[in-house]
Amino acid sequence: MAVPEWIANAPEVRHVHHRPARLGLTAEVPAWVSPGARAALAEQGITALWQHQRVAASAAFEGRHVAISTSTASGKSLAYLLPIYAATAEGTIGHDVAVHRWAPATRAHTALYLAPTKALAHDQARRAREFGGQSWRLTTLDGDSEAEERRFARDFATFVLTNPDMLHRSVLPGHDRWQGFLRSLRYVVIDEAHRYRGVFGAHVASVLRRLRRLCRHYGADPVFISASGTIAEPARHLERLAGVYDALAVDRDSCTRPALDFVVWQAAADPHREAAAMLTRLVDNGYQALAFTTSRIQAELVADQARRHCIDPDGIASYRAGYLANDRRELEAALSTGRLRGVACTNALELGVDITGMDAVLSIGFPGSLAALWQQAGRAGRDGRDAFAMLIARPDPLDTWLCDHPEALFESPIEATVLHPQQPAVLSAHLAAAAQELALTSGDEQFFGPTMLPILERLADRGVLRRRGDAWYWTSQQRAVDSIDLRSIAGTGVEIVQSATGRVIGQVDATAADRTVHEGAVYLHQGEQWLVEQYDLAAGVALCRQQRAEWFTQAQGTTDVRIIGTDRQRTLGDATLFAGTIELTSQITGYLRRDSVTGAVWDSTPLDLPRRTFRTRALWWTLPSPDSKHAHGLDERDLAGGLHAAEHAAIGLLPGFAPCDRGDIGGLSTVHHTDTGAPTVFVHDGLPGGSGFADEGYRVAERWLAATLQLLEACGCDKGCPRCVVSPACGSGNHPLDRVAAIAVLRPMVAGSTEAPHGTPVTLPA
The missing domain is CATH 1.10.10 (Arc Repressor Mutant, subunit A)
Structure with missing residues (x-):
């Protein structure tokens, strides 16, 4: 299916990339697959496997750790279900593994499946039942499981599908009651493994090490199988995540793939409004489409705007986290039958609903990594019918740079996942x-x-x-x-409570609470606005009331950095680049109220909140002193604006080179830093102990900062704008900023760099 003319000929189109169709490569079903399993495959129309499925399944069957990293809808589930079924339903295992003599005769082998969400675990359980039938003793285990369901999982099930939180909070602390399951554990599947990065990844890495330790205590040594979207170095990621060695990477996708046209679209105005209009027109013209947004609120708003103008408003829906299982199943069925033509969603859809074969996929804003982008685009395309995908760029530094450098999307290697298991x-x-x-x-x-x-x-x-x-x-x-909260580094966080009823409506990480739920803050939750009336960090509570506000709040504060130790440094043009440990002291001192439409400042309110101090990892670079002959021709005032603008632009682009969320990192710039005695820019991990992103930034600094310079040089604004250096998270109100001075700061740093910012061109993800 070609790109519609009204899209292809629009002035907002910056680039169109064509990925040709590909014929798949099949392989025979391995000899160790039983006649019963072969019959189950035949009932689903499967008489042969894709080559990558056979390689992965056979390696796991023989007892090797396996990291499967292939595209959406490439059959990763079947690759691990085959050896799990052989071991847990039929008692068959590879030749190199002996049955533990103390294992109960009724449960010789067990398997554990871990997914980031309950929804995905339930979805995979449904698939497994379709393959193995009701005789397979499998079950899901999560916070909603009844006592009888938990007892069945613990004492009788051979295949338990759960999530890291349940493993952490229930199974491992109660391991004495789970010892029969653990001593028989043959396989552990880690699905959506690319989701485990940063702090969440570090937590899950520790949980998996606790699991392996207890399994060893009971005499088991399970095989780990990870499944993920296309990422670089999948075997290394599995090894760091689970603490295992010699994992086999299965990353050559051999399934049939339709042709795909990928459009890069630079929105002229609000990208979400343009996406809603585009979704409406696609649906009205007979297309079936998904629109991925970056927040729950935007998913609801895009769907609502599209419905208002669609010929058939009932044909458009939204999907986000928090939907019930029945809602997900209805949504999937409605898309499968064609009754539902358009869905605005968050990435929760990637983790909860099995949807492929769309005519079009719209990604509103770069989702943080090439792996995530191709995961979303992989929903497009059905047998015998081509499709198209589109990145609708937001007005921020990273998306703007990608519009100017589409080769970074289509000629760059997929990123490795950043994980710091020793956090x-x-x-x-x-x-x-x-x-x-x-x-x-x-x-x-x-x-x-x-x-x-x-x-x-x-x-x-x-x-x-x-x-x-x-x-x-x-x-x-x-x-x-x-x-321990697996998604936080500071305990269980702060609960947001409705003051009138005592109902808990949400939770925020304690490290971000001062900034997001201070007294007077407008807190957004599932499309609703809540005004914080009282904030008590010691009690872990923010009391609020629902209120429709015509403004949003922006916290302001101060940050100080003290260098604790330097462990690496190198020259970068006329600058010196360092990596090490810093002590970060920050304080929220007040907040601005801004008009929700124009962004204009209404007023400023001071706050009396404590100073927060912790140690973390950082990279920083120093420039020649302003009074030297290498001062870039800038006076102190211009230099301050240039350093600040360079800091903002660099932080805005870092997620494209060290995949992370913008909120995972922070920065500071100063004309004279006490510890360095020179103009200095810091980029640091935002959480105590570090998350690995700053160290990755140090590793890729030449490419990353060269791209930052390109972004600044290409922007046509004066002092700075949201497309290049203005940041909504700036604690000093984006003052001072000077784009032209930032160019003068960065140009001597990267002038000698010979490495292309987008990396070495390789083939597209299979």
Whole structure:
């Protein structure tokens, strides 16, 4: 299906890339697959496998860790279901694995499936039942499971589908009741593995190490299988995530693929309004389309705007996190039958509903990584019918740069996932949990790594653990896991509570609470506006009332950086680049009220909140002193604006080179820093202990900063605009900013760089 003329001929189109169709490569079903399993495949019309499915399934069957990284709808599920079915439903395993003599005769082998969401686990359970039938003793396990369902999972099921939170909070702390399942554990599947990065990834890495340790205690050594969208170095990611070695990467996609035209569209106005109008017109012209947004609110708004102008408003719906299972199934059925023609959604759709074969996919804003972008685009295309996808760029530095450099989308290698499994704050909390599960000894370094012993000593000094000989024990009557939120680094966070009823409407990470739920803040939740009336961080509560506001709030504050230690440095043009540990002290000092339509400032209100101090990882660069002959021809005032603008632009582009969310990182710039004695720009991880993003930025600095310079040079604004350097998160109100001075700052730094900003051209993701 070609791109519609009204899109192809529009002035907003910056680039169209054509990916040709591809014929698939098949392979015979392996000999170890039983006649019963072959019959089940035949009932679904499957008489042969794709080559990558056979390679992955056979390697797992023989006992090797496997990292599957192929495109959407390439059959990853079948690749791990075949060996799991053989082991857990039929008792068949590869030749190199012996059956544990102490395993119960009724449950010789078990398997565990982990997904980031409950919805995906339930969806995969449905697929597994379709393949293995009702005789396969499989079940889901999550916070909604009844007592009888939990008992069945623990005592009788051979295949349990759950999520990392349930494994962390229920299975591992209660391992003595789960020992029959754990001592028989043959396979662990980590689905959507590319989602485990940053702090969430560090938490899950520790949970998986706790799991492996307890399995070893009971005599098991499970095979790990990860499944993900197309990412770089999938085997390395699995090894870092689970702490295993010698994983096999299966990343050559061999399935049939339709042709795809990919359009890069630079919105003239509001990208969400343009996407809504486009979704309406596509649906009215007989297309079936998805529009991916970056927030729940925007998903609702895009769907609402599209419905208002659509010929058949009932043919358009929204999808976001929080939908019930029945709603998801109805949505999937409506899309399959064609009754539903358009859906505005968040990436929750990627993790909860099995939808492929769309005519068109719209991505409103770059989703943070090429892997995520191609995951979304992979929903387009059905057998015998081509499709198109579109990136609708937002007015921010990264999307603007991608419009000017589409080769970064279509000729660049897919990124590796950034993961820091030794994150000290995260690892400390999980070592305490591991000690409560089973006393830790020095031999547990094989699971938790070389930083384990120093962390245990610190925990013992603080009284969290007690050392007796070569073992460390948990000392409290409380459950260690209750203080760990897998999606946070600061405990369980702050609850947002409706003051009139006491109903909890949401939760925010404690590290972000000062900025987002301070008194007077407008908090957005599922399309509704809530005004925070009282904020008590000590109690972990923000009281609020629902209110329709014509303004939004923007926190303001101060940040100070002290360099604790430098572990790497190199010359970068006329600058020096460093990486190391810093102490970050920040304070929210007030907030602005801004008009929700124009963004104009209404007023400013001071706040009396405490200073927050923690250590984290950072990169920074220093320039020649302003009074030297290498001062870039700038006076101190212009230099301050140039450093600040360069900081904003660089931070805006970093997610394109070290995949992360914009909120995962922060920065500071100053004409004279006390510790360096020179003009300095810092880019730091936003959470205690670091998340790995700053260190990745140091590694790719030449490409990243060259791209930042290109962005600044291409923008036609005066001092700065949202497309290049203006940031809505700036604590100093985007003052001072000077785009032209930023060019003068960066140009001598990257003048000698010979590496293309977009990296080495390679083939597109299969």
